[in-house]
Amino acid sequence: MRRCKHAVGKILVILFTALRVGGALPAFSGQTGTILEKIDRFRVPYTEFLIRTRITTYHNDQIRESALFDAYISGEEKSLVLQKEGKNRDMKILYREEKLWVSLPGSSRPLRITPIQRLMGQASNGDVARIGWASDYTAEQEGEGSVEGVPCLHLRLTARRPSSTYAAVELWVRKGDLRPVKGSFYLASGKLIKTVTYDAYEPFGDTEILKRMTITDMIKSSDYTVFTYEKIEETSIPAQYYNKNYLVHVKGL
Numbered sequence: 001m002r003r004c005k006h007a008v009g010k011i012l013v014i015l016f017t018a019l020r021v022g023g024a025l026p027a028f029s030g031q032t033g034t035i036l037e038k039i040d041r042f043r044v045p046y047t048e049f050l051i052r053t054r055i056t057t058y059h060n061d062q063i064r065e066s067a068l069f070d071a072y073i074s075g076e077e078k079s080l081v082l083q084k085e086g087k088n089r090d091m092k093i094l095y096r097e098e099k100l101w102v103s104l105p106g107s108s109r110p111l112r113i114t115p116i117q118r119l120m121g122q123a124s125n126g127d128v129a130r131i132g133w134a135s136d137y138t139a140e141q142e143g144e145g146s147v148e149g150v151p152c153l154h155l156r157l158t159a160r161r162p163s164s165t166y167a168a169v170e171l172w173v174r175k176g177d178l179r180p181v182k183g184s185f186y187l188a189s190g191k192l193i194k195t196v197t198y199d200a201y202e203p204f205g206d207t208e209i210l211k212r213m214t215i216t217d218m219i220k221s222s223d224y225t226v227f228t229y230e231k232i233e234e235t236s237i238p239a240q241y242y243n244k245n246y247l248v249h250v251k252g253l
Contacts, residue, residue, distance in 0.1 A: 040131075042207070052084075122216065169186070
């Protein structure tokens with residue numbers, strides 16, 4: 001009888017330990033999309049909207065380049081990015097049906113590009129054309145930790161389709177409200193390519209919205225790129241603007 005109780009006790013200890021190790025994993029089971037949608041609300045406030053982004057690149061804390069982009073987002077599958085200032089002013093980038101196209105100033109036809117290709121500094125095309133994570137990644141909890149004194153959940157995001165900008169992302173989000181704090185971004189080879197800190201938020205309705213983030217190069221730590229979100233507003237544009245064959249005709253935005 002004592003042996004039986006001892007065996008049952010050992011099983012209970014093992015089960016309890018397993019639950020402790022798993023942390024909050026049961027809360028994520030079957031709710032991956034919901035969890036990422038909650039995280040996305042700090043960057044994706046509407047279904048159709050405009051987000052204006054100032055991108056500034058630095059070397060040894062000195063400005064090297066600055067440009068302004070307007071991104072029109074339509075749901076999870078369409079976006080149109082217009083460069084408003086900078087050396088490639090009037091460039092257009094279109095994302096539709098998991099494909100990315102660019103129309104350069106003076107060109108007569110759009111060219112296929114990839115999300116991971118460099119836009120400027122440490123910023124990739126996908127960093128401006130693909131705002132949210134919920135449609136591109138699945139999430140698993142790796143554990144918990146602290147980032148700059150902020151208690152966080154540590155998540156691992158894995159690309160769910162080839163058009164995702166990164167193969168994998170390690171993301172630290174603040175416990176309680178899931179606000180992004182820090183991210184590490186990986187290529188398909190497993191190489192860590194960049195880190196991102198989500199530096200500042202501002203009030204937005206009954207929540208907060210991301211105001212500024214910094215992308216740091218993993219090879220040259222003296223090189224970094226700052227995204228400052230200057231404007232977010234709910235709006236829509238004509239459907240034909242999301243057609244690659246119409247890109248060269250898009251004007252007036």
